[in-house]
Amino acid sequence: MLCWGDLLSRKLNVARFVACVMLIIFLATIRLSQGQEQSITCWILTNPVDVDGKWTNPQEWSDASEALMVAQLGNGTAYVRTKHDADYLYVLVDYVSDTVLGAGDYCTIRFDAKGDGGNAPREDDYSFVLEWLTAASSSFWMRQGTGVSWGGLTGPVGGATVKSDCKPSADPYFAAAHMVYEFRIPLAIFASSMNSAICVDVQDRYPSGITMLWPTTYNTERPSTWGKLTISAVPIPEFNSVGIVAGIGIMSTMSLLVLNKKRLRKD
Numbered sequence: 001m002l003c004w005g006d007l008l009s010r011k012l013n014v015a016r017f018v019a020c021v022m023l024i025i026f027l028a029t030i031r032l033s034q035g036q037e038q039s040i041t042c043w044i045l046t047n048p049v050d051v052d053g054k055w056t057n058p059q060e061w062s063d064a065s066e067a068l069m070v071a072q073l074g075n076g077t078a079y080v081r082t083k084h085d086a087d088y089l090y091v092l093v094d095y096v097s098d099t100v101l102g103a104g105d106y107c108t109i110r111f112d113a114k115g116d117g118g119n120a121p122r123e124d125d126y127s128f129v130l131e132w133l134t135a136a137s138s139s140f141w142m143r144q145g146t147g148v149s150w151g152g153l154t155g156p157v158g159g160a161t162v163k164s165d166c167k168p169s170a171d172p173y174f175a176a177a178h179m180v181y182e183f184r185i186p187l188a189i190f191a192s193s194m195n196s197a198i199c200v201d202v203q204d205r206y207p208s209g210i211t212m213l214w215p216t217t218y219n220t221e222r223p224s225t226w227g228k229l230t231i232s233a234v235p236i237p238e239f240n241s242v243g244i245v246a247g248i249g250i251m252s253t254m255s256l257l258v259l260n261k262k263r264l265r266k267d
């Protein structure tokens with residue numbers, strides 16, 4: 001016959017088991033999300049983009065995905081944000097730590113539009129470049145893959161545009177003057193593919209020479225090494241999975257603390 005102490009002990013064991021399972025799920029999910037960090041989801045926008053080379057208002061890019069870039073050498077801070085509407089995909093490259101516009105500063109965005117990877121750029125692979133030729137004039141051009149390498153410089157596809165500037169703005173990262181690049185790329189090049197790839201590099205040629213990358217490492221000639229870009233048909237979720245996972249983790253930890261407290265009292 002079970003006594004009250006046995007029942008309490010069994011209940012505690014079951015609760016401890018449940019808490020452990022939740023903690024394992026939490027840790028596994030953290031590990032999973034770390035493994036997916038080379039991935040960007042491009043949500044459909046709620047707030048329109050004014051392609052003017054700055055955060056036109058604080059909400060302009062608040063509904064976009066965010067990816068932190070890393071310095072190839074040295075230190076720097078830059079972010080990539082993406083979103084889209086029915087006709088265009090928008091990319092913000094916000095180089096927070098480049099506070100001086102100088103000749104040679106540039107930003108390159110490459111798309112593997114069909115997401116078919118490969119070890120050489122194909123015809124669905126595009127490279128868009130904005131380069132400052134002097135502190136007062138810039139150039140915007142494009143390259144397209146040939147199947148074995150990148151083709152020659154051409155004008156950008158119709159509808160593609162970019163603006164870059166280095167002025168104070170409504171930027172939530174840093175309101176003082178720094179380099180910002182805003183691209184608008186026609187969705188037509190993606191040929192209805194929801195699963196594409198992207199890589200971005202932005203350089204502060206003057207004065208630091210530091211290049212920032214997303215994803216962390218990649219080969220510009222090999223689309224198979226670029227980061228995943230998923231074009232979503234819905235807006236960014238207000239309460240994302242990271243919040244849910246963090247909640248499970250906090251609940252698990254609290255459960256274990258309560259159980260340990262009860263066990264100490266019992267002992």
Ligand SMILES: [Ca+2]
Pocket residue numbers: 049050051052053054055056057060182
């Ligand atoms: Ca803007």
Ligand SMILES: [Ca+2]
Pocket residue numbers: 112113114115116117118122124125223
């Ligand atoms: Ca491709």
Ligand SMILES: [Ca+2]
Pocket residue numbers: 098099100101102105179203204205206207208
């Ligand atoms: Ca610069």
